[in-house]
Each structure stands twice: as structure tokens, then as C-alpha cells.
Amino acid sequence: MGKLKSFAGGTHPPDRKHLSSDKAIERLPAPETVCVSLCQQLGAPSEPTVKKGDKVSRGQEIGSQSGFISLPTHSPVGGTVLKVEDMPMPHRRSGPAVLIKTETEEGGQVFEPWPEFREHSPEEIVERIKLAAVCGMGGASFPTYVKLSPPPEKNIDTLILNGVECEPYLTADHRLMLEHPDDIILGMEILVYALGAENVMMGIEMNKPDAVELMREKGVEVVPLKVKYPQGAEKQLIDAALGREVPAGGLPLDVGVVVQNVGTAKAVAEAVRDGVPSLRRLVTVTGLGVESPVNLDVAVGTPFSALIEKAGGYREDVARLINGGPMMGIAQYTDEIPVVKGTSGVLALNSHEARDVAEGPCIRCGKCTDSCPMKLVPSRIARFAEYEKWEQAEKQGALDCIACGTCSYVCPAGRYLVHYIKRAQEMIRALRKREA
Amino acid sequence: MGEILRLGLILMLVALVAAVALGFVNSKTAPIIEEQERMRRQEAMRTVTSSLGDSLQFDSLAVEGLANPYAMVDRRLAVVAVSDAVSGDRLGYTFVAYGKGYSSTVQTMVGVDSSGRIVGCSILYQQETPGLGANAENQPWIGQFEGKRISQCSVRKDGGEIDSITGATITSRAVSDSVREGLEAMREQDLFEGGERA
Amino acid sequence: MSHLLVVVLSAGLQSQVDAIAQPALVLGAVALVLGLGLALAAKKLAVRKDPVAERIEEFLPGANCGGCGYPGCPAFAEAVAEGKAPPNGCLVVGPEVDEKIAKAAGQEVEESVKRIAVVRCGGGHSATDAFEYHGPPECASAMLVMGGQKTCPYGCLGFGDCVEACPFDAIRMGEGGIPVVDEESCTACGRCVDACPKGIIELWPAENDVMVACSSKDKGGVARKACSVACIGCRKCEKACPVDAITVDDFLARIDPEKCINCGLCATECPTGAIIDKVPARPRAYIDSNCVGCAICVEICPLDAISGEHKQRHEVDQEKCVGCGLCVSKCPTNAIRLVGALSYRRSEG
């Protein structure tokens, strides 16, 4: 095996994927009630179109698109609306949501199935993907149709399917590639067709050799990648696979590339082929804080507690519950929150795994600089942010930070580097808005 | 234009008054300063040559071609001949050696006998680091020049017999080198009797 | 005669005159040339951009010592004019001149009412935590993680970003977990207001000793659950206020400082203690012999503390009176005074 492709910088957190990597995906039936967030994706929340007491069928639109970067919301179950109000969410303190009493899990096919997608124009396909509310399943939940509608002056030549799954612990994508390769490949074909891309490839980290092999057998061009965090970040993936650098402040489409998660490809396939909107997702429930880690196929809106229960419940020393992976995921204080489309994992860490370092002063060791995948100097940006010198933080490239958390991870002083930088990003954006 | 002229004139007036005042004070203090300077030199000359005799006479000596190693002051080395006030016998010379020290030009008054042996040295002026280079003024250090001959007159590091002031090699070197160079210049002109040839 | 004098002078003081005339000549000439040059320069340089800066420069020493951190007085003047430098940045001039500079820069906003920063939250340790927060101990940071650890989404997080921000050391973290503002040191600069990510610090007239120490817009029950001293929007204060200074919107009471008379009735009515009354001891109304018994005060008194026969000297029930002073202003014969607790500043004025 030759030299694996990769990017400069990065780090190697212990991946602990063995906890769940050989657990086949189990389908978790929808619980008694589901709590569907009206803000599943990046962008504006959707407007509720149902009210308390309404009967809804599975796949019915319960929230309508509002604004450009926004998606409609569909009911993952058939049942009765219990209430429409702000409820605790995994990515914010509380947000608008619809609580539905589950009565049936039948149905869901609300669009016309298109078994032969090539019979339809790319525009129609994109429109279908939008109506089906497909968004990025990698964690950021960016509406997929937006990525598929590049401005006309941008020529997209390459589609990269992201099967890297560089976040430690998470194995849902891995399982997905092993268990549903055909769905992924179909989704990939649809995406290529929609984009008119010439090349397509799939990036997979070499800690999943079985997936690489399987995909190769299926005739997919696979780029095996070095195991390194954050290999799966868009810009790093493009750099590694194609050697193209996404310009600072720019998007992958500026270098003619679109990156889509393998889970997204599957959702696309289901939306186009089966006419079913995006209602479920794969979630890895893992960590040393749960009894038996599992990979689950769950309905959006299922509470974390149900997932944990499926994984055998908590162990005694559980300390931290996380929506997502350990590097970028958001900590939760309660498990009474629902799965959203961006929930790639539910991680219960015990007190040994969970980071608990007393923050000390920066000793300028430079490890953050050496490992920053964006080649920033995180310690300096963080310093500026800590002392509220937003302007200087911006000059040092605060906005280019992808918040991957590598710097905080390697920092011997335990500095909350990425956190400070995120704060700087918020402040800079707020200041910009104020100026504009 | 009138305004400008007026301003200029006022400034001139102020300067005029200032100049008058200064000129007046200067005319009073200048002689004192001069006298003091002269006295200091005289005193220093006497000190460095005290071992040559009790009643001495000092005459400045004009020697063609006696180059001053430290040309910034004067191209000719100003040597003063020391002779017995009674007999008129030449007993030795004094001169001022200038050496670039650490932070100033160190001036050393040197007294030599007519054979070129140093009979006394004293620092006339220095602005060296207090506690380090400034210690050159102190007897234990400057006193060691007494009795030294030209070739011995450099710091030990350079192969001479002068112990450096600890931590102030530059000052030590400045003094000893400037003294030696002055002596060498005098030797060139055959000012010394016997012995001290190249 | 004069001729003789000149001769004598020139003969006797020949050397002296020489010693003086020469420098005078040289220096005078140099100075004249330079003076002309400088004056010319001053004229040429008359093209100034900012008249404000120029005015400020007038007050500056012109020594260009650089002590202010700017390259020279003109640069400093410009910086002041642009608001980049503080008017008292010059180390050389005294405070009187600083004032003039400030005035020239138009920065001095002479405040008629002294204001101080107040924290609109009484929660602190009385407010429950929803979770344990692990991160940089700053409010702004905690804010990023689910809006901070407090159950109440409006309340003070207690990490003291405001304490850090205060340039005058006027804020410290109190024992109750809520920042405490030192009224004396506070200059109402507003840094803490900007620093508070919850936006619960407000500049408030220093004279107003009664205020609502809560910012929660949650419904009563929710708010109460999160914090024992939350405003639950019960409107008791609204009703109690004799001067209609309180309004309740979004389950939160608000006092209009203009109208408030510091009577403290609202605070006594408040069931949760969300209204703070800082008056140490209240005066009491006292009706003197000028009273004609018109009973206007009886009408006006919100507490029914005044009683008396018509056309007779009325009396104040000292138990009931809270020293609100409403009657004082309404008494047609100026017969009512506030007495006791004289340290209380309202009664002095």
C-alpha cells in the first residue's frame, strides 16, 4: 500500500471505534411520542403548519420552508399533534418543535417514486431533494439542495462522497457503507447526475479497510485516506483527495467540488427512488458510559433516552452526554432531548474518558499551530479572543477556523482554544452585522 | 510678512537677551573653569611624576612627527618634558593618553622617566560604568602601571602584565593600550635613552 | 557727557563688552533667522484638517514629549478629536486643562443625574443550576454552552465578566453570587453593560433606590421554579404603586425611574423579593401646626396612614407611614415634613 493521502497538520485522538464498529444497524421503532424540531438544519427554522390536536400522517409536512437556506419539516410518524412550542433541543437551549403522539409508522411515501431518475431533469431532482428536506447527515445539517445549486458561473467537476467519519467513536457511516452500499451508490449516481460532475470518488479513512474493499468491489473509485483527525472536514478532504485548496472564506464549489456525506447519499436515494422524505437517520450510541454501544436507525424526534435505553442504559460512572462526536459534538445536560437530523452520534462518556483538565496558561509550545489543519495559529487567536481584541483575532484568521477542536485536544495547558475562537467568530460576525 | 518679521524679531530679542546674559556669566566663569582645568592637569602631572623629584619644571615639548595615536584630539602628541627645576636636567615626560573605553574616552595622565619606565599614571577623565570601568581611577588598579615598561603595558589577556579590572576588560584595555601606544610613539622619536628600542 | 560715558565704558569694559556683544550678535542672528523660518512655517502649516483638533492643540503644552503615547501634541489632539484618546491623556497639563480639552472635544456629557450600574438579577445562589458547566469561567463562554448553566435563561451567570470589565474596580462578586456595584466608584461608563452577555446590567439613576432585580420574562411558574427571587409577574407591585410607576409586561415588572418616588411600597408587596429597596431607613411624615385639616393628605396617602378630624390638625400613623412624601408635595400649607432618618438624601433635598 503506497503512501496514503492526507492533509498537513491534524492529530490522532484514540478512535475507540471498536466499541460499536461491528454492531449491525438496528432499527429502533418510533417511541410513544416524537419531538420534531422545526429547525433541523442550518438556516432559518421552518414555519409550523400544524396545530395542537391535528392528525398527521407519516411524511406529512408539518413545517414549511421559510427563506432560502431553509427546509420543510416532515412528520416521522403518523399520529396526533400534542403541542407546538419551544422545547429543549440538542443544539440550543430550546427551540420551536412539534410534539407528536405516535400512532403508526406506516406510510411515508409522499412523493412519486422515481425508480429511473435519469428520466427527470437535474432541476427536478434538486427540487425533489429540497422538498424531501434532505440535509447533510455528517453533523452540520447543511441543506443538500443548496450545495446542489451552485451559481451558474461555478463549474462543478468533482463530487466527493465523504465516508471518512474521522470523529472518534462514531461508526454509523461505517456500518452504513457496509450494510447499504447500493443505496449509497445510487445516491451517488443521482448526485453526480444532478451536478453534472465528471468525476466522483469516495474518501474513506484506512481504519475501515472492509468498507474500502467493499466499495472498490462495487466499482466505486475510493481514495483511501490516512487515519487522522479531521480528515473528514470538507476542506481537508478536498486537499487530501484532490490537492485543491478551498480559498479562505470560500466554499468547496469555488474549486469545483461538492462534498456529500454517505448518509446524505442514502437519504437522496430514498427521496428520489422511493419518494420518501428524510425522516430517519443512523445514530451511533456509544461511549464507555453506556452498557452496550449500538448503531441505530432511529426516527428523527426520538428522545436520547430511548436510544440510551436501547444501548443497555447508562453505566454508573457516566459523566457526559454528547450530541455528535467527541471532538465537535455538543454536550447535553439532559437526555430528554430529541434526535435531530444532525445527530450523528449519542455519546455517553464516563468520567475517565471525558476531558477534564484545569485550564492553565498557554506555554506557547506551538502544538496547536503544528496540528491546525487550517494552518492557523490557534493560541494567538485564542489569546486575542480572550482579551476581546476581536479585530486582531480576525486578522489572524479567526473566521477561517473550522472549529474541529484539534488545537484544544493537543493543548498541554488544557486551553479551551477552539471555544475562544468560536466566541471570536460570533463576536466578529456580530460586529460585522452591526457595521453593515 | 509683517507678522512674520515681528515674530522673528521677538525671538531674536529673546535670544539677544539670553546671549547677553550668557556672555556675561561666561566672562566671569570661563577663567575660573580654565584655571581649574589647568590646576587639575598641573596637579595630575605633579602626582604622576612625584617620584622623579621634589621641585620639577614642566615644559611642553614640540617634537616634529610625534604622532598622536588618538588622532581625534590632536594629530601631535602633546608631550610635556619634566626636568629638575634646579639643575635643568631632563628627568622624564608626561602626556595625556586617550583611549576609547566602554562608554567614554578615558584620559590618562602618564608620567615616564627618561628611560621610558612609567613612574605614575592617573585618570584625568572617564565616564565608564560605575562599579566596573570606573574603578580604573582607583589606586590599586591604576597604581600597577608604576614601574612598567612599554612591552609590559597591556592587559594579561593580551600578553602584558596589567591585571584587568574584573568585568571591565574594555576599560582596562583602553587605558593600558592608550598608554602603551603613546609610549611607543615617543619611542619612535627616540625620546627615551637606551634600552627601549624596538 | 554721554560721549564721555561711552568712552569710559568702552575703555573700561572693553573686554566685557566684547564678551557680550559677540554672543549676542551670533545668537541674535541665528534666532532671527530661525524665528523667521518658524513663523513662516507656522503660516504655511496653517492648513489644518480638523478645527476641533486644532482647538484641542491650543490647550496642549506643545512640548511633544510623547508621554501620551501619541507622536506629539498634534497627533494626540487629533486622536482626542476623533474620540480615540481620552481627553485626560496628556500627562503634562493639569485636570483643569483636561476639562477644557474634554469640552473642546465635545465629549463631556455633563450628566444631570448621576447614574450607576445596577444588576437586574437577584438570582445568584437563589437561582437553580440546570447543569454543571465545565469551561472557561467567563459568562460569555458559558453563554455559548446552552446559554449558561442557570435554569433561568435570563439570569446572571455569576462568572463576573462585568467585574473584569470595570475599569474602576467598582464591581465585585457579592456573596450571593451576584455582582455588587460600589456606588461611589461607579462612573456609569457602561463597560459592564456591554460586557454582560445576558444584558442584565443597566445604568440606573443613583437616586432611585428601589428597583426590580429580575429580568426573567418567563411565566410565573417557570420563573419561580428556576429562581426563588424571580419576578413572577403577579402585578401586586403595579397595584401597590401610588404613582403608577410600575408596569408589568411579559411577566416582568418595570419601574419608571422618572416617576418612582422611592416609597418602597412595591418592595413590601412583592411576594418573591424581586424588588429591591435599598433605602436603609425611611423618614416618616410629620404634620406640624400649620395643618388646616384640609384632608388632601388623607386622600393622597396610599397607605391610609393619615387621619384626623376635618379642620383639625391631622396625624400620621407612624406605623403605617413609609415616608413616600406624596403628602408633602400636596399639602397646601406646607405643614408636612419628612423627619427621622435624615441621612436619607431625599429628605435633605
Add this chain to the structure above:
Amino acid sequence: MSASMLMAAVLASPDTGGGGVNVAKMMAIILGAIFINNFVLSRFLGICPFLGVSKQLDSAVGMGAAVIFVMTLATLGSWLVYHLLLVPMELTYLRTIAFILIIASLVQLVEMILQKFSPALYSALGIYLPLITTNCAILGMAVLNIDERYGLGESLVHAVSAGIGFTLALVLMAGIRERLETADVPPALRGLPITFIIAGAMSLAFFGFAGLGG
């Protein structure tokens, strides 16, 4: 003043006496002024602007350049006035007053000329010029050159080197102070006190150059 007189005066200056420029001596002057006897760190000249204008790197660079420029010009002016006017007329006691007048007017003049003919340069350097009038480094330079009996050439070299030394110290200090903006300096030491301590540390480090070129 005629050109020939000037030439004569320059030629008569001591340093040209030895015939040709003494490279070693020049090196000694240059290294001495930049490193060993750095005006700020060792001679305590120009402390005020050093403390004042070292808050930001940009202004430090501008100030440094302006100082080098004015220092050279002032040295030229003062040297000529001293040796061609004051010495012949035996008015050397007027040097202080004469020098300060020359420096003050020179600065004004330069400022005027710059503003008129090179606005770009003016905006880069000009704003620092007023600050230089009362910079004791300039007057100190003029007086030192007389005290050290430097010739015109040496004086100019000395002036440029000292200016570079000043700039070096200023720029280093500015860099450090910018970094300290985001450091946890004890409150009591923030501002001037820590700046002094840094200056002391710098001065200590510059001891390493002791003896260079000597």
C-alpha cells in the same frame, strides 16, 4: 559661508588626518552606537519617546525612521555650526542653546518640506517629527559628538548608527508590548512599570554585545 571654507573645515576635521577612513574605528562607532552603548538602553537618551511610542509596532517603525533622519540632519547642522561658527568665535559655551535652536527649526523645516513635497513620506514620518524636537537623544547626539571629538564623517556615522540603535530598541519594545497586551501582567505593573522592566531586561541582554568591535 563659502564652499571652500566649508571644505577646509571638513578637511581639517581630525578624523581625516590619518589619511583615509579608519574602518576599524568606524566599525567601533557603528557597533558601539547600535548595540553596546545603545542610546536608550545604555545611555538613557530618548527614554520619553521610547516609553511613549512603543505601544504599537507601526508607530514605532515610523518614529524610528524619523529619528534616524532628523538625527543625521541635526548632527550635520550642529557639527557645522559648532566647528565653523562657535569654535572660531570662541563661543563654544553657546553650544547648548545653539544646538537646540538648530534642532527645533530643522525639525520644523523638514516637516514643512515633507508636507509640501512628499505627502506620502509626510504621513509616514512627518507626524513623528514634532516629537523629536524635545527628544534628548538628538541634542545628546550633538553634544556627544563634540565631547567625543568626532569629525564630521564620524559624527554622521555615529548619528545614523545611534538612530538605528534607537529604532532597534523601539521596535523590539513595541513587539513585546503588543504581545503583553494579551498577557496576564499583574495589574500593578501594567503600563509603564512593566515597560521599564522590559527595558531593563533588554538592556541586560544587550550586555551580550559588550566588547564587540572594541
Add this chain to the structure above:
Amino acid sequence: MRLWGEFAKGIYKENPVFKQALGMCPFLAVTTSVENALGMGAASTFVVVCSNFLVSVLRKLIPRKVRIPCYIVIIATFVTLVDMVMNAYAPQLHRSLGIFIPLIVVNCMILGRAEGFANKNTVIKSLADGFGMGVGFTLAMILIASFREILGNGTWLAVNVLGERFHNQPVLIAILAPGAFIIMGFILGTFNILERRKAGR
């Protein structure tokens, strides 16, 4: 009395060195010994008093536009006077103060007082102010010179205070340039702490 106030403010409240950071160059350069500090202090006091006096006298006569050059000339004149007198009557001191005597001209404190105070105040007040500033400057110099001389030479005003052993092996750095800076830094820091304490009360 008001005059006393004008005088006293220079000693602590508006001390030119510690509060206004003026006149740093001579302040640091000549404070290697208390004796030098006294000499420099006296010289500076003389100049600031005289220049304050004269500027105040002439304040109505000097046009604004040439006031700075005029002040400089006035100050330079007094400095030269001090220079000459000191050279004549205290040559040893003159030598050890060296170049810093002419440099009194560019001591911002003096020009600062001329411009900042004498320029707009009566003669008597200006005299008091100048005297106060001069004394404040001198006291400040004596303070730091005491530290430096005692630590760096083991003596105070040339009197051995820390014993012979220390005198032979003093902390030399105190009288060297770095020591001046560092000691000054810590003195200023101490003043800050004192200020804080005072404000805290």
C-alpha cells in the same frame, strides 16, 4: 494656603516622575549615587524655577506662535548658566553629571511646566509650582538613587551602610543601566499598589 498647595502638588500628587513620567532620561542616568541625584536635582530645580518665573513674567509678551522657541531659548539659557557655574564651582559634580547637564534643556518636565503652568499663572504661583516640581523631581531622584547606591555600592551618600563585605561584593547591576530600569519599574509598581490601597479605602 494656596501657594503651599501649588508647591506641594509637585511632591506627590503631581510628581513629575512618578505621576507624569517626565524627565526620565536624566532621572535614570544620573541616579547612580545620591550625590549625583542631589546635584542634578538642584540644577533642574534651579532651571525650572527660573524658567517658570521668566515665562510667567513674559507670558503676556510672547506671541503664541513662537512661544515654544522662546521657551526653549529661555530654558537653554538657564541650563547653560547652570552648566558654567557648576563647571566653575563644582567641577567634580559637573564631570559626573556629564552630558546630562546640557540635556536639562530637553527635560520635558521643564518645558511642560513652562507651557502647562507658568504660561497661564501668576509669577508667584509659577515660582511655587516650579519649586514644587523641582523638589518633587529631586526627591524622586533621591529615592531611586538611594536604592541604586545602597544595592549597587553598599553606600548611601558615600557612607558605607551595609557593611564592608557587601561593599566589596554589591549587587552591581543596581547602578548599571538594567538595574535603573528594573528598579524604576518596581518603584512605579509599588506606587500603583499604594494608589490602589488608597482608592480601596
Add this chain to the structure above:
Amino acid sequence: MAEPRYFELAVSPHVEGHQTTRKVMFDVVIALLPALAAAVWFFGPRALLLVVLSVGAALVAEYASLRFMKRPISFVLDGSAIVTGILLAFNLPPAVPWWIPVAGSAFAIVVAKQAFGGLGHNIMNPALLGRAFLVASFPVLMTAGWIAPGRWQQEGTGLTTSGIPQEQLAEIEGADAITGATPLNIMKQTYDRETMDSRMGEGATEQVRESLSSGGTYLNLFLGKIGGCIGETSGLLLLLGALYLVARGVLEVRLPLSYLGTVALLGWVFGGSGWFNGDPLFHVLAGGVILGGLFMVSDMVTTPVTPKGRVIFGVGAGLITMIVRRWGGYPEGCSYSILLMNLATPLIDRYTRPRILGEVKKSG
């Protein structure tokens, strides 16, 4: 349902790397131990005493200043003061009085470190600034006090402080004058060939140089059988420690390599008596270059964080070291060169910010 379970909330990432400041510091301490052992072996228990005093004083000073500033005392135990203490002692001649390391450590901690805000905020290497303070304050004590590696002398191996065997040194005429000096002192004197030759006879310079560059001397220099500061004797053991640090991922190799490389290169260019005939190996092995190059140039806090900046720092420090060695007033320029480059570190950092991924540098 059971009662709701609440979890702690923290900012991401939620897992931690294996290094901590304390581990880093104690790794450095471990790496310095072999050299300390060598020092004790060569200079006797006194070396150990000095190191202990230095470390003790550093800890006390750290504790006192933290107490005074009312900051968390826990920082005392982060190990950085111990490193400073050891490094300071390593830079002292072995025969200094006991109070020297105490004074130096106190200065290093209070002035060079805590005044700037403590660990991570200091601009200059505290140990080196402490040493510079000592050299400036007590020049006599700090420039004398060399002792020949005692153990060997007692057993009659005839070694001198210069590492040149006694017999060999005796062959050089008038060499008695230089027996008390370290190799660098001697090297320094050979730069003035004229004086050297006139004093000790024609060709003495070459003879001395040859002795210095002989294989035996190299070996002595490398093993540490020479006079010098406590910690700089054994290049071998220092190297061993450095390798440990590299293995632990604590030592970043750019700094030491660029520094040592520059010293070697310039040692060849002008480290000899003429141009391009110097002895690179000698210059690297002699004096404190190895100690400085491995443990001080690479002090994280006071050196640049950017990759390019580190190379610049190393090259700059090497350049200054060699300039001071060749032309300066001190025999060794290592510590001053590092201090001087420390001063420039903020500027280097500022101008060597790496190109952000995808960033297009504006040209012109």
C-alpha cells in the same frame, strides 16, 4: 421513568490529549537529570547542592510572588519553576558561593517570569535572564570559579579545565597562563595570533588550536571531562536527554537543529583564525552551545510558535552566538544570543504567520 439524570456541560472537544503542562515540565526535568548526574560526577556534591538551592529558591520565589499577587498557588507545582531552577544552576560555574544560585533564581522567577504574569507570559527565558543578572551583578564570581573535573584530577589523569591533557599543555610554551581557562577562553585568545605568538613563541597559536581540536579534546568535550558550567559539561548526556524529549514529543527539533547547524556553519566560516578554516565540531561541543541549543533555544514560552519563526530564531541565535564568540567581549555568547532573540520573538511570530489553508497572500 426514573428521576431525570443531569450531566455536566462542557465546551468541545470532550476528549483530551495525552500531554499536560506538568508532564511537559517534568519530562524536561527528567531529560536534565543525566546531565545533572554528570555534573555531580565531575564536580562533586557541591554541584548538586547548587542545583538544589537554585530549585528551592525558585520554588520559594514562585510561591511568594503568587501569594503576593493573590493568584492560585497551584501553579507553583506545575514544574516550570523547577525547570528554571535547574537550568539556572546549570549555567553557573561550579565553584560559585551558595547564595549565587539563590539570588539568581529569585531574580529569574520574580523579575523575568512573575512580573510578566507568570508561566507562559514571560518574554525572556527566566533562567538565562537570571544568569545575565548574575553576570552583570557579580562579574568576578561569575567569570572565575571554574574547576577542572575533580574526580579525574584526583586520580591523576592530568586533565585541566580546558580539557587539554596537562602534558600536552605543558608542551606549549607559557601555557601556564591558560590552564585555568575553559576551552572557549583559550580559543578566544588565539584569535589574536600576533599577541599569542609574540608571547609564547612563533606558532603557538597553531599549537594551541591543534590541541583544542585534537580528538582527545573532542572526546573530553563530548563526555564532559572539561571545566565549564555545571550543566554544560557533558554533551553526550545532554543529547541523551534531548532524545528523550524528542521521543516524548516535547522537543521540537527545528529550533535546536537550526541553532546548532548555524553555529557549526559559522564556526567553520569564521570560527578559526582566518576565514573558512574554523573547526565546526569544536564550536558546537565547546561551551554552552549544546545545553543552550537543546534546552534553552527550545524553551517553548520564549521562542516563536510558528515553524518558520523557529528556524529564524535558531539561525539568529546561532549567528549572534558566533559573533560574540569571535568578536565580542565574552568568551561565550550562547546565553546572550538566546536572550536577544527572545526579544525579537514577538516580531518573528508576527511576521511568520503561516499561510492559512486556502489563503491567497496579497502581493504588492
